[in-house]
Amino acid sequence: MRILETLDAQRGHLFPWVPVALAAGIGFYFTLTAEPGAVIWAGVTGLCGLFLLLSWVVGPRAGPLFVLLFLIGAGGLLAGARTMLVAEPVLKYRFYGAVEGRIIAIDRSFSDVPRLTLDQVWMERFAPDETPARVRVSLHGNQGFFDAEPGLRVAMTAHLSPPPAPSEPGGFNFQRRAWFEKLGAVGYTRSPALAMAPASEGRAGLAIHRLRMAISGAIRQHMPGDEGAFASAILTGDRSAMSQPTLQALRDANLAHLLAISGLHMGLLTAFVFAALRTGLSLIPPLALRVPVKKLAAVFALCCAAFYLALSGGNIATQRAFIMVAVMLVAVLFDRRAITVRAVAIAALIVLLMQPESVTEPGFQMSFSATTALVAVFGALRDWPENWWRMPRWAQPVLAVVVSSLVAGGATAPFGAAHFNQVAQYGLFANLLTVPLMGILVIPAAVVAGLLAPFGVAGIALDVMRLGIGWILFVAEYVAGLDGSTWPVPAPSDWVLPIFTIGALWLILWQGRWRLLGAVPASLAFVLWAQTSRPQLLISDNGSLMGLMTEQGRVLSKGKGAGFSAQNWLENDGDVATQQQAFGRDGFGGGKGYLIAEVMGQRFIHLSGRGWAGKLPEACAQGWVVMARKLDIPAPEGCQLLDQRALSKTGSIAVFKGPDGPIITKAKTLAGDRPWTQ
Incomplete structure (x- = not known):
């Protein structure tokens, strides 16, 4: 067969494809929206064994094809095993109370204040088997009562939360990164952090530090x-x-x-x-x-x-x-x-x-x-x-x-x-x-x-x-x-980088004139990137911020607060405006405390400030209602409500233009049911 002859010509140049195939299997594992169960893992293991056996049975010409399939499956198994090996408790809800732990890393936060990563964590009201293995705390307010160094045991009263979900559907997945860093909670303290035991007792790379x-x-x-x-x-x-x-x-x-x-x-x-x-x-x-x-x-x-x-x-x-x-x-x-x-x-x-x-x-x-x-x-x-x-x-x-x-x-x-x-x-x-x-x-x-x-x-x-x-x-x-x-530049769709990578690697690793075929997927990736469409409307995962796309760029519902989401949205749009500049753009209807965003005839009303309860019936009659609070009164019948309770189940929301009307995409639906999202 021509395929086998072409493959045979690559003999001696196939090893660099080993990590490529392994990475393909790993990448496929991370695209899944549900964690495979024991039956599926057993099936994949059996298939990998079968592919390895067939690679030996069919001989050296066709064998590399089955080795390729084995490596892709092995990549998925490797990623799944790693996910289980690093599993540690993750905080399920917002927490305020006493926290104690040993410093293992020191850096600076998004707001440019000192930030400590702690292990050997003790948390008030938490059993040991429910306590996160590591937490990360930013130090705000009046601090400086000790010199932070690895091994030092510290205590503080902190506000902690689970690792945050993506700021928009399909956005950067900090939950997944935190899972593999064994980071079960993140937060801050405004009260002084105090030293409890000297660093010499905790070690943790103290001499090198x-x-x-x-x-x-x-x-x-x-x-x-x-x-x-x-x-x-x-x-x-x-x-x-x-x-x-x-x-x-x-x-x-x-x-x-x-x-x-x-x-x-x-x-x-x-x-x-x-x-x-x-x-x-x-x-x-x-x-x-x-x-x-x-x-x-x-x-x-x-x-x-x-x-x-x-x-x-x-x-x-x-x-x-x-x-x-x-x-x-x-x-x-x-x-x-x-x-x-x-x-x-x-x-x-x-x-x-x-x-x-x-x-x-x-x-x-x-x-x-x-x-x-x-x-x-x-x-x-x-x-x-x-x-x-x-x-x-x-x-x-x-x-x-x-x-x-x-x-x-x-x-x-x-x-x-x-x-x-x-x-x-x-x-x-x-x-x-x-x-x-x-x-x-x-x-x-x-x-x-x-x-x-x-x-x-x-x-x-x-x-x-x-x-x-x-x-x-x-x-x-x-x-x-x-x-x-x-x-x-705007953020590309999920398939752009994998397609470009396949094309670029084909151009580099394949031997002979057929390597030029790699230019096709590499070029296709840039075409797809150029056609990437950004959401017409974005809603943060707590309902405090909305962003509507206009001809001037995205207009934001507030000029301060929710800065992390605002910055991510604007960056992903390829927009250099600051949050305050985006807030100053025209685009929302209504007025202060009653902002109206319209996408293909569907209205989204953002209620905030005093007097929101009196405006709720009118807002419900017009469309979706977005609120940065948990509704503690009965909602009008048929009200399409996105309050904090509803958004805690959906995560951030993106609204796209569709052929038959607006398409609503939820962050937690895209992220799926994975160990780091539960």
Whole structure:
């Protein structure tokens, strides 16, 4: 058969498809609207066993087809097993009371206040088997009665809620992320949080944390301002001193990835250490002739990468970067080519086996899309004639940087635009001016500073590092200030990214002229994206906010409050307006306390403020009634009511234009009956 002949021609190039098939099964599991039962899981397990048996029976030509089916099924089984393994109690209702726990993570909240993640949780009136394994609490009000550090046991009176459902149907699913982080409740406290037991008793990475904070403090003392904050962020993962305007400028210039400790930093650091050590040892003839200096350099670089992983705080993105670097360095130890598509596939496979839920995360998608594209492009260039460059040798690295920025930027742009709803129009320009400096100056200076620190002369290297960081921040502010620096884009439908990914991977991984077929689904994805329609009306999950789409953009029912939902709606629309600006637009009928939104003849009336009870009968006669309260009086007969009680069952609501009238979509219906939604 022609299909089998075509498949046979791919022999030797099929391994990179292993993580792709596994990810397809994992992705399919997360699209389900109901959790499979024991019978279904048993059936899938049986089918996987059958496919594996058939792959052996039919022989090497048709066998890969059955291996592919086995891997897809195994991906679903892996995701299901992971879901069960991380299962922990989740808060079922709003809670106010005493909370005690051990700090395991410290960061900042959406409102830019300190936020603590606690484990070993005790909650007032909760039995141990009903208490969430972890809770996250933002510290508002009068705080500062202790220095937060991992291991410290703290107590507070907190307002906690279950992890929130999507702010709109089909939107970002924080409930699912919280489930896999074992995070059973989130909330805040306005009363002082107090220390109950010293961090030395709780441990929880205390020694590493204190080392990180000591290094971060020493850097900022020598290098004050945003330069020192930037240096601390890329070396220790501590972003606490970064100013919000600088962070926003880095995002708008598409340079935020320079701040996050990910593949770029891990790769640059290990590459510098590996190259420096290998070169230095090679200059000692007696040693170079007796010791495999290349392998020795690889082992030392791997140790440095592991130390950098611990020092940075070990977040998920850094873990992925470490795995990719480790796979490549281990390949050097076994005399294999380090930078290959196969090595990237092994790294992806390890990440998926450890954390299958990563396939839904933007970090995973952007990291591996950039790495795969870079390896594929430079692998193809390596096979070209040596004289194709036709330029001086000194200029070739410059061209390599340009090509790298183009390839990495092009590979990650669709994923970044889909998840963050904007494209940095001058991002390539900004990256060309800054990324080379990270590799040539900033990271090498950081490594040298670490080597000189025990001798008390790290300041020399930090001063060099400051020059590079100063330039990066200057470029970020300049580019972010240009007219049209960011181009907002609407959120795509759920199928856009999977279709684009299939096409892009086919173009990269398939061998032969048929690889060009990958351009078809990749192009189709952008066509579908361009045709994406946004809801005509959005209603928040507590009824406090409505957003009506108009020719000017979405108009919001209030200028303050429900800020998280308002920001998400506007971002998903591809709208750069603030909540206050969207509130000032025309679109709602009625007046204050009685706003009317109309979609294809169907009216939705938002009741608020005093006197709502007297307006209820008239509103019910006109259409759906939306209220940010639980109705405690009998509703008029036949009233279509969306109060807090009803919305707690439906979640946020989206209203679309349909062929026969408005179509109402509910967030909880789309999210389905999954462990993280119950």
